[in-house]
Amino acid sequence: xNTENSLQAxxxxxxxxxxxxxxxxxxxxxxxxxxxxPWTSVLDALREHLQLTGTxxxxxxxxxxxxxxxxxxxxxxxxxxxxxxxxxxxxxxxEGLAKEGELHPVQQAFIDxxxxxxxxxxxxxxxxxxxxVNEGKAKTLDDIRDLMSGNICRCGAYxxxxxVAQEALEKNTGL
Amino acid sequence: MKENYTGxxxxxxxxxxxxxxxxxxxxxxxVPGLLYGVVVNxxxxxxxxxxxxxxxxxxxPGVHQVFTHENRPGYSWFDKHHQDEDAPPGSxxxxxxxxxxxxxxxxxxxxxxxxxxxxxxAALLVHVEYEAQPHxxxxxxxxxxxxxxxxxxxxxxSDPRGDAAGAFDKAEVKLEQAxxxxxxxxxxxxxxxxxxxxxxxxxxxxxxxxxxxxxxxQYISNAFGIPKENVQVISPFVGGAFGSGLRPQYQLFLAVLxxxxxxxxxxxxxxxxxxxxFGHRPHTVQRLAIGASPDxxxxxxxxxxxxxxxxFEDYNEDVVIxxxxxxxxxxxxxxxxxxxxxxxxxxxxRAPGGTTGTFALECAIDEMAFQIGMDPLEFRxxxxxxxxxxxxxxxxxxxxxxxxxxxxxxxxxxxxxxxPRSMKExxxxxxxxxxxxxxxxxxxxxxxxxxxxxxxxxxxxxxxADIGTGTxxxxxxxxxxxxxxxxxxxxxxxxxxxxxxxxxxxxxxTVSSVGSAVKLVCEKLQEQLLKMAQKMKNSPFSxxxxxxxxxxxxQMFLTHAPATSISLQAILDQNEGKPLEAEASQKPDSKQKxxxxxxxxxxxxxxxxxxxxxxxKVTRIVTAVAAGRIINPKTxxxxxxxxxxxxxxxxxEEHTVLDHNLGRFxxxxxxxxxxxxxxxxxxxxxxxxxxxxEIVNPLGAKGLGEIGIVSVAPAxxxxxxxxxxxxxxxxxxTLDKLL
Numbered sequence: 066x067n068t069e070n071s072l073q074a075x076x077x078x079x080x081x082x083x084x085x086x087x088x089x090x091x092x093x094x095x096x097x098x099x100x101x102x103p104w105t106s107v108l109d110a111l112r113e114h115l116q117l118t119g120t121x122x123x124x125x126x127x128x129x130x131x132x133x134x135x136x137x138x139x140x141x142x143x144x145x146x147x148x149x150x151x152x153x154x155x156x157x158x159x160e161g162l163a164k165e166g167e168l169h170p171v172q173q174a175f176i177d178x179x180x181x182x183x184x185x186x187x188x189x190x191x192x193x194x195x196x197x198v199n200e201g202k203a204k205t206l207d208d209i210r211d212l213m214s215g216n217i218c219r220c221g222a223y224x225x226x227x228x229v230a231q232e233a234l235e236k237n238t239g240l
Numbered sequence: 241m242k243e244n245y246t247g248x249x250x251x252x253x254x255x256x257x258x259x260x261x262x263x264x265x266x267x268x269x270x271v272p273g274l275l276y277g278v279v280v281n282x283x284x285x286x287x288x289x290x291x292x293x294x295x296x297x298x299x300x301p302g303v304h305q306v307f308t309h310e311n312r313p314g315y316s317w318f319d320k321h322h323q324d325e326d327a328p329p330g331s332x333x334x335x336x337x338x339x340x341x342x343x344x345x346x347x348x349x350x351x352x353x354x355x356x357x358x359x360x361x362a363a364l365l366v367h368v369e370y371e372a373q374p375h376x377x378x379x380x381x382x383x384x385x386x387x388x389x390x391x392x393x394x395x396x397x398s399d400p401r402g403d404a405a406g407a408f409d410k411a412e413v414k415l416e417q418a419x420x421x422x423x424x425x426x427x428x429x430x431x432x433x434x435x436x437x438x439x440x441x442x443x444x445x446x447x448x449x450x451x452x453x454x455x456x457x458q459y460i461s462n463a464f465g466i467p468k469e470n471v472q473v474i475s476p477f478v479g480g481a482f483g484s485g486l487r488p489q490y491q492l493f494l495a496v497l498x499x500x501x502x503x504x505x506x507x508x509x510x511x512x513x514x515x516x517x518f519g520h521r522p523h524t525v526q527r528l529a530i531g532a533s534p535d536x537x538x539x540x541x542x543x544x545x546x547x548x549x550x551x552f553e554d555y556n557e558d559v560v561i562x563x564x565x566x567x568x569x570x571x572x573x574x575x576x577x578x579x580x581x582x583x584x585x586x587x588x589x590r591a592p593g594g595t596t597g598t599f600a601l602e603c604a605i606d607e608m609a610f611q612i613g614m615d616p617l618e619f620r621x622x623x624x625x626x627x628x629x630x631x632x633x634x635x636x637x638x639x640x641x642x643x644x645x646x647x648x649x650x651x652x653x654x655x656x657x658x659x660p661r662s663m664k665e666x667x668x669x670x671x672x673x674x675x676x677x678x679x680x681x682x683x684x685x686x687x688x689x690x691x692x693x694x695x696x697x698x699x700x701x702x703x704x705a706d707i708g709t710g711t712x713x714x715x716x717x718x719x720x721x722x723x724x725x726x727x728x729x730x731x732x733x734x735x736x737x738x739x740x741x742x743x744x745x746x747x748x749x750t751v752s753s754v755g756s757a758v759k760l761v762c763e764k765l766q767e768q769l770l771k772m773a774q775k776m777k778n779s780p781f782s783x784x785x786x787x788x789x790x791x792x793x794x795q796m797f798l799t800h801a802p803a804t805s806i807s808l809q810a811i812l813d814q815n816e817g818k819p820l821e822a823e824a825s826q827k828p829d830s831k832q833k834x835x836x837x838x839x840x841x842x843x844x845x846x847x848x849x850x851x852x853x854x855x856x857k858v859t860r861i862v863t864a865v866a867a868g869r870i871i872n873p874k875t876x877x878x879x880x881x882x883x884x885x886x887x888x889x890x891x892x893e894e895h896t897v898l899d900h901n902l903g904r905f906x907x908x909x910x911x912x913x914x915x916x917x918x919x920x921x922x923x924x925x926x927x928x929x930x931x932x933x934e935i936v937n938p939l940g941a942k943g944l945g946e947i948g949i950v951s952v953a954p955a956x957x958x959x960x961x962x963x964x965x966x967x968x969x970x971x972x973x974t975l976d977k978l979l
Contacts, residue, residue, distance in 0.1 A: 082300060082358070102357050113356055118268035119261015121479070123429045124512040128910035131429055159261040168259065176255035179878045183708030184258030185429040185479025191259060207919075214917040217910060219429050219480050220708045221885025222878060223921040 088148050092117065093161025103149050107141075108132045110148040111158060119159040119188045123217070130216030133189035133196070134158050138240050140196030140215075157240065159188035162195070170238040171195055174229040182220035190216050194230045198239040206231065243792055245717040245727060246939075249874035253727070254477075254712045263477045266449040267433035267509045274435070275304060277498050277508040278359040279491065280349035280366050281517055282341045285903025286375035286582045289339040289348060289368060297362035302354040304502055306366060307494070309348070312336045313501050321462040325455045325744055326486040328393040328585060330553030334463075335490045336497070341370065342551060343584045344377075344904040345517035350494045352506060375582040375903040379523045379548045380420075386546045386577040389554035394593070397560050398630045402571030404529075407540035411531025415608045419528065419600035420970040423548070423896040423905070424521035425913060426589050428707075430479020432518075433509040434492040436499035443470045444499065448492050450475050451485040451705050452744035457737040459488045460496050475735040478707040483588040485707065486746050489518050516908035519587020520896060522547040524559060526600040531571075536614045538569040538623045543601065549578045550585040557586075557593030558680075562601050564630030565678050565838060567623045582903055588746065590883075591946035594679055595890060595953065599971065602675035602954030607967060610660075616958065617644060617653060617674050628836035636835040636935035639866035640676060643842035646927050647864035648674075651844035660965035668848040671963025677950030681837040681868065681942035682749045683828040687740035688757040690719070690765050692820040696794065696809050698723055698730045700761065703739035704754045709945055710875035711750055715758050717871060718939070722762035724791030724808070732758075740823060748839070748943030751871055756938045757826040764822035769796060773811050780804045828937070835935050839867035839942040843887070843951040847959040854975035857922070858888050858956060864927040868942035873928060876944050880926040883948020888916045890949070891956035892972050914972075 088101045090110060099114050108125070111117040111134075120143055123131030127145040134143045135157040143156075162169035171194050174180070181187040193216045203209050209230045210223075218226060233239075257263040282289075294306035305311075315334070316322070322332040335347050349366050353359035376382055408414065435447040444466065450456045453473040461468040478485060495508040510517075524547040531540035545559040560574035589595075609619035621644065627634055648654065656672045657663055663670035688702040700719045706712050715732040723730070733739065743753055763786070770789055773781045773796060781789065781798070790799045797805035812820070846860035861884050870876045893914040897907045907913045933940045953971070960978070961967050968977050 082302075082361075102355070104357055104361075109356060112268070116270050117261070118264065121265075121429070122267075122431070122509075124910050126512065126909060126911070128512070129429065159259070163260055168256070172259040175259045176251050179252065179874050181252075181255075181258060181708075182710070182875075182878055182882060183429065183478060183480040184254070184263055185265060187258050188261050210918045210921075214919040217429065217915055217917060219427055219482070219915065220878075221882030221916065221921075223885060223916070223918045224881050224924050225878065227918055227921075 089152050090148060090156060091154065092156045093158060101148055103147065105148050107143040107146050107148050107151055111143065117158055117160055121185055121188055123186065130193060131186050131189040133192045133216060135192055135196055135240060138199045140193055159191055162191065170236065171229065171233050174232055178225045178228050180225035180229045181222050186216060186218045190218065190226055194233050195239055197230060198233050198237060203234055209234065245721040246871045247869060250713060250717055250727065250872050252710060252713045252875060253716050265430050265477050265479050266435065266447045266475060267507060269435055269447050271435060271437055271505045273505060275352050275354065275502065275504050275506045276356040276359040277350045277352045277495060277506050278363040279347045279494060279508065279510065279514060280351065280363050281514065282344060282346040282348050284341055284370045284372045285344040285377060287341050287370050287372040289341065290371045291369040292349065293367040296365040297351055300358065300362050302358050303362045304352045307336060307350040307498060309336045309339050312497060315463050316465055324459045324487050325452065326588065328553045328555040329389065329391040333552060335493045343582055344902065347490050347494065350498055350508065352498050352502065377581050377583055377898050377903040378900045379579055379581065380525065382579045382581065383546055386579050389556060389578050391554065393556050394558050397574045397576050398564055400573040401629065404540045404542045404571040404573035407571035408529050408531040408542065411539045412534050413532045413612055415604060415611060416529045417604060417607065417969060419526045419603060421524045421596045421599060422971060423523040423898065424589060424894050425516050425896050426482045426484035427515060427913065427915065428480030428482060428484055431510045431512060431515055432489045432491050434495040435505060435507045436495040437505040438499040438503045442466065444496065446471065446473045446496065448473050448475050449478055449485055450488060451478065451481050451707055451746055452742065453735055453737040454703050454741060455744055456488045456492060463493065464496060464500065473737040475705060478705055481707045482590040483592065483746065484519065486588055486744055487519065512910060513908045516896065516905045518584050521589040522549065522555065522586035524596045526559065528600055528604040530604055530608050532608055532612060534612065536612050536619050536622045538567055540571040541567065541569050543574045545576045545597065547578055548581050548583060548586065550583055551580045553585040554578055555586040557588065559593045559597035561630055562597045565628055566676065568625035569623065590886060591679060591949045594677065594946060594950045598677045598950045599954045602951065603957050603969065606958040606961065615658065617648060620676060631836050633834065633836045636837040637868065637931050637933035638840060639929050639931040640840040640842065642929045643840055643864035643866050646929055647842045647844050647862050650925060650927060651862040653844055660962050667851045669851055669963040671847045671849065671959040671961065673845045673955045673957065673959030673962055674842065675951045675954035675958060676840065676842045677947065678838040678840050679748055679947040679950060681752060681839055681936050682747055683756065683937045684743035684749055684753040685825060685827045686742050686753040686757040687823065687825040688754065688761040689740045689823045690761040692765055692812065694812055694815065694817050694819060696729060696812060698725055699733060700758055701733040701739045702742045702754050702757060703737055704734045704742040704750055705745040706734060707745055709750065709879060710872060711745065713875055714751055714871045715755060718755050718758050719762050722759055722791065723765065725794060748945040748947065751939065751941045751943055752937045755941065757824055759938055760826045761822050761824035764824050765820055766791060768820050768822065769808060769811050772814050773806055776814065832935055837936040837942065839865065839947040841865045841947050841951045843955040845955040845959040847956060847963055849960060849963040849978065854978035856892055856960060856973060860923045861952065862925045863948065863952065864929055865947055866929040866931040867944055867947055868931050868933040868936055869940040870928050871941050876928065877926045879944040880948035881924055884924050884952050885916050885921055886949040887952020887956060888920055890953035890971060895972050
């Protein structure tokens with residue numbers, strides 16, 4: 066019985082490692098050249114290679130939304146895409162939202178509405194609210210609740226997060 | 241004149257760090273030369289590892305080592321050296337201890353490599369051969385094996401009062417039912433993570449996800465035989481924990497083991513799947529037998545619980561204390577037994593025992609009220625107890641009746657129709673339910689240090705944690721108020737094992753314990769300031785005692801003559817550029833022993849159940865809470881809102897399903913383990929009922945971490961019954977059970 070290690074059967078005795086390659090990522094307006102293994106996700110590239118740890122890992126499977134970043138203004142789970150696939154795109158993380166020390170209105174609204182507790186899902190929630198506004202699909206309160214449901218908050222701050230999202234939609238505070 | 245920071249809503253002082261991504265959680269510290277460790281877990285639930293082949297992993301360039309039971313370095317073998325502050329009685333699990341497998345997903349190897357990707361790949365190449373043995377993971381199939389533990393983790397169940405069995409036999413109205421609560425996993429959004437950094441001379445700096453850095457420090461020191469002063473544990477931000485961080489988890493042990501052996505810095509982050517490989521809220525079955533008179537007076541309550549534990553530790557929690565806390569009844573008998581299974585030891589999870597026990601008790605009470613034909617709120621009022629009957633002590637304060645009154649009024653409870661299925665709207669069956677709950681308000685000994693700098697900025701510290709509860713903010717408020725300083729002049733620091741001693745952050749006792757120490761240490765600074773002011777020339781304070789002065793607006797003044805004042809800066813200027821420092825420990829006052837202290841809640845819920853589809857939507861929740869003084873109504877409200885969301889999860893969604901064939905939790909990710917999301921949460925109101933308490937602790941605050949969850953799930957269950965006429969006694973209430 067060896068269910069956990071079933072890859073063993075299909076792997077050669079001396080497994081080969083894929084070569085690293087140069088990957089060019091544009092993050093928060095800055096271009097970075099990284100030497101990455103091709104199986105590196107955007108999330109791990111951000112956190113482990115660029116030390117941009119504001120983007121969080123909550124499941125690594127696209128099930129929790131903590132890793133949400135904006136890709137050309139739209140929401141994406143950065144754990145579900147490889148860095149090599151996202152060259153020449155504009156990636157915006159939570160670190161890139163405040164301008165010259167002034168918080169983005171959605172960041173400020175998260176503080177004012179106490180829309181978080183532990184803060185771990187917060188960067189993803191903030192990017193998700195901004196992305197939701199940019200995407201232009203949300204019209205009603207129930208739309209907001211549905212379109213924000215890809216971001217889990219285990220502390221249960223949803224009531225306040227939805228309030229922030231409503232306000233952001235009314236004021237059209239996208240990117 | 242006096243600025244009241246406590247009792248006033250305040251934004252989180254760590255808010256900016258959290259919304260900009262600057263707040264650093266355990267896995268996020270940049271360390272030069274960091275190695276990555278990935279854990280390999282057991283595929284079987286019980287048996288032995290016959291053979292492990294790590295050669296394929298080890299030959300990959302960049303893989304440093306694969307640690308297993310065969311090559312691990314030595315560590316202490318004594319049980320007491322592996323028991324942490326929250327360990328239940330028994331023999332704690334030791335990672336890589338031997339070839340014996342005690343539970344499915346047991347950590348059996350740690351692969352350490354230069355990058356995360358490489359370590360993860362190499363972990364897949366570790367080949368394991370097992371000798372499986374038959375396992376037992378099914379609680380309900382093993383109930384005949386239930387035993388009374390030799391030693392209980394929490395206080396043992398109370399002795400019987402009166403004659404519960406006799407009174408039940410004689411009672412005119414009887415109810416006897418079984419209720420099942422499944423296993424749950426904490427699933428904080430941040431996975432458990434540790435970075436262990438080896439330094440010259442064998443010192444360690446460790447970043448850990450933990451609810452008490454000194455617990456990790458002591459554990460590492462004991463298990464690896466390293467002097468405590470050589471281990472520093474740091475944890476400034478914790479991405480949720482809900483109990484999962486009360487005990488140091490195996491990623492800490494493995495990171496430290498690898499760092500010591502390789503003399504490097506090693507990071508180990510668990511995967512979401514591995515978050516299901518340690519403690520959980522135990523699957524618990526309960527039997528309730530209740531007898532009452534036809535006019536609704538309780539005559540007998542028997543509450544028996546049987547819960548799972550592991551083969552190596554006897555975990556239990558306060559499942560059966562609630563009849564004695566919540567109801568006036570002369571004949572009560574309770575018991576709590578365990579069944580040891582081939583699983584990891586259960587672990588305190590938000591309101592441990594309270595969530596499980598209140599669900600069963602409050603559903604049974606609702607059933608009894610319905611049987612008698614009484615409004616369930618009226619039934620609770622009729623059986624209201626002013627005393628804690630478990631301890632036969634008065635409450636230090638108890639405004640539960642006010643919770644009923646204000647909650648019912650806000651909800652519109654008076655308009656409820658008694659009959660189930662009587663409040664239909666189209667295809668939607670509407671149901672209204674109520675439940676109440678309690679959570680003990682405890683104070684632990686805690687210490688704090690305060691430093692008032694020459695320029696009047698105050699820094700207060702204690703080795704506690706902020707798991708999202710608002711510790712940074714409320715401690716800042718308490719210190720600012722005592723010292724009469726603006727919030728921005730006060731910094732509270734936590735999460736470093738070198739700071740003054742603090743209990744674990746848990747049990748809703750942090751404000752009560754650490755907050756009282758913060759108050760005391762600031763009062764010591766006040767004394768120093770007064771003494772210094774008295775030494776000044778022609779001091780108008782020369783005759784004043786501490787009780788005669790007040791501190792506000794950066795000034796000290798005579799309370800009865802506020803015009804006689806001096807700025808704190810003027811006093812500090814006398815100190816030759818040196819800061820003022822104080823340290824203090826605050827213990828619970830002995831007069832508390834004469835009283836019981838609990839926070840209380842009453843929750844009113846409206847659900848809509850689709851008649852044809854069986855889907856349940858919680859459309860309205862009103863929770864009224866009496867928890868003494870609320871230090872920060874803004875962050876406090878968030879805690880209760882969060883508790884309501886947890887209640888929705890408990891009642892309708894959460895269930896870690898065990899496959900007994902494999903002996904393994906199968907719903908081990910956030911796709912299959914259902915948690916509430918935005919779409920599940922609708923109108924939710926929180927009421928804080930005024931409650932004065934001068935006994936519970938010097939702050940009069942009871943804590944809010946747990947009271948928000950306990951009464952929500954049973955209120956939802958009772959609302960579902962009112963909507964559908966179907967009583968579901970096995971959580972979660974999924975649509976298949978309603979069709």
